[in-house]
Amino acid sequence: MSLSRAKSRKRQRLYLIGAALLAAGGAAALGLTAFRDSVVFFFSPTELAEQSPMDPDRRLRIGGLVEEGSLQKLENGSTVTFTVTDMQHDVQVSYTGILPDLFREGQGVVAEGHMNPKGQFVAQEVLAKHDENYMPREVADALKKSGHWEEIEKQNAKNMRN
């Protein structure tokens, strides 16, 4: 009795450990291969300026503030261009489509796409799934790095009070 119980306990532990290992190993293997191919890195305009020229095939994300007065609509009607800045460097962005709800000049923005050889960023997606009071995390970090976070924060707090 006790022998068979010990045996079955051992067997159970074996299959439990096996299942856990299989799950962890499978997840890690699949995750790692997918990471290698499909992870998108984030760049602030300053980092982009340091590392230019960028490979035009590489998908990347940029973020910063939309410069006041830089939003322009092009002739064909559905393409817009604007400038993204971290108060040190700028990058021109062009985008075809409907801008997200929370896109505004002077506010934070994150865009995904690639650099074209002319040094312009062609966005496939402009992201803004956040509350209008929230700054995208990446943008906040980029602004902190460029040392202009305090004034933006102050300005935002003032806007919110109004």
Place this chain on the structure above:
Amino acid sequence: MIAETGHFALILLLMLGCCQAVIFSPLGALMRRPSLHVTGAGSAIAAKTGPWQTISAFLFSPLPTGPAPATSPASSLSGIPIWPLPILICLLAIGAQGSLIYSFIISDFTLPLVTHYSHSSTPVLYRIAASISPDRGATLLWITLTSLATILFLLQNAVFKKSENPHAIIGIMGLIIALLAASVLFDGDPFARMANPPLDGQGFDPQSQDILDIFYSPILHAGLAGLSIIFAATIAALPRARLHRSWAEMLRPWALLSWTLLGAAMMISAYRAYAEQSWGNWWYWDASENAVLLPWLLATAFLHCLAVLEKTEALKPWTALLALSAFGAGWFGTFLARSDLLGPLPASLRASGDNAVLLIGFCLLFAGAYYLFSRAAGYLRENADFTLVSRESAMFINSVLLAVAAAIVMIGTVYPLFLRWLGGTIITVGPPFFVQALMPVTLAMLLLMGLSPTLRWRVDGAASVGRRMKLALILSIIVTLFVWMRHIDAPPLPLLGIGLAAWVVTAALGDLWEKLWRHRDHGESKYRNVKMLGPRYLGMSLAHIGMALLIAGGSASSLWEEQAVLSARTGQSIEIGPYNLQYEGVSLLPGENFATRKAKFIVYRNAQPVSELYPEVRYYPIRGVETKESAIWHGRDGDLHVSIGDRAEDSGRIVDVRFLPMMPWVWAGMLLILLGGVINMLTRMILLFKKNGVPAP
């Protein structure tokens, strides 16, 4: 005054939750060595909690029982009345919830929470929504629903007497409620007032102002409350190693309930993301979406393992592990979605805390739970004598695959945070990662999903399985070839998805056919055969077919999506897919608390008008925000998805038109999955009452 009453109720609730946790002693269960002797188990619990026992028995038992605990310790635990504390807690929770909702309805702007999420112009319905959807209000709702679930469990226990030690379960529910109440109180008190209240609030988040969105938070938290009962029952059963058939029977409705509710929450969030133009696609692998997907995946795995356990008493440790992890994933996901890890809060919100208590509670609860599991797992006796080709093994492998999928989602969600925390680079893990990593797992899962319902329990022969599945195999290969020949340049993975979906559907229908018409044992009448199928089989078939439709629709719509972005003028016609859209211009209309520019499109198919669509751009003056509400037409061969933007430079209007073939399959699939869960629950309930009669009050 009302807010103070709610505050007081919440504090009282925290203390009573602690009392419930201590009196019914989950701590005792945690410390004790697992023992297999049932007679020893009861006395061991009582011995461990001896002092508490006497005190609590003295305080709470209606009759002074005197030295009863000393003489018969085992019976003393069951001597404590089980009903008063949970009912009291439930009433207090409803009171606190009610007073918060009331403060929102009367727009009491001395509460910072109200100021932040409401405004005097917000419609009453959305004031209520504002009181239950953002952070603290949502946690309060979670508490309320958890306490309601406790009452429901007590009712179930009173009627069916399935649970062996309801006291321990109630104790653990008390602990969970106490931890959540502590999180509400200490992470940022929703009832705290401020000294200089503003004249008006900042308004409800315009993107959430939608009738469907109101239901999201209650449904999600009800699902989590169901998972907490499963968690508690597992913890209560582990130290005595009593995870057996009646345990599984007791948990079955709970597993079904929380699985269905989590699925419904996901469906709502998918449809909302689809209808809100700026949110991209119907599933975006956003952290808040993953926060629901994680527990759903684990709950699905648990549901299947529970069925195995109920039938053959196998897979006990794995089922227990899944039960603990499902609730853990739910809690962790909630923390992740609410914390400021994904986007820093503005300074004014940061004062309201950072969910530290929610995280500490999570760590404490689950460290204890997993420790207990590691101690007790080896003592779970079971008869694991099934062979490789059997239904148990297919369901076990599928549950492992589901766990792998959950692990991948977890890695994809947490890894960027981890990397950022290390101070390194900022990366984004988006849809490409999840699609690529989850694809192989999903395909293997679909393969087994078609196979496993037709397998026999314990032992089955590979040859006879092959004979049974022959027709389904041939049919699904024909479907794949047909699709491939029509779209010769299509990428292989979505094609494989469509083929496997066909495999699942044909296998399920073939099995149904077999059971209905070719069953010799009870072939008296076809109606009898339908009745013989039972709710579980019906629900399972519906859910499996729904899942297949969902995968097929998702693959197809991603393959053959057509999109056009253009600047349209009034009267212009836009051709997309089989449809022709005529743009009829925009009119400015007032809404309840917004102004809207509503465009009119007439949808033509073969020159026949079939529908009219009204996409909108709404402007909410309180927050100064625009939202773009798409309009969707569910046609028979695909969804037509239209949204409008700003006025373009050439005085036209920017219009974004998408045609997503087979997208209605996705929605139909989701509805079928939900229907499967609901039918399973309802028919079980009806059958139970038919058998037992309505219980006397």
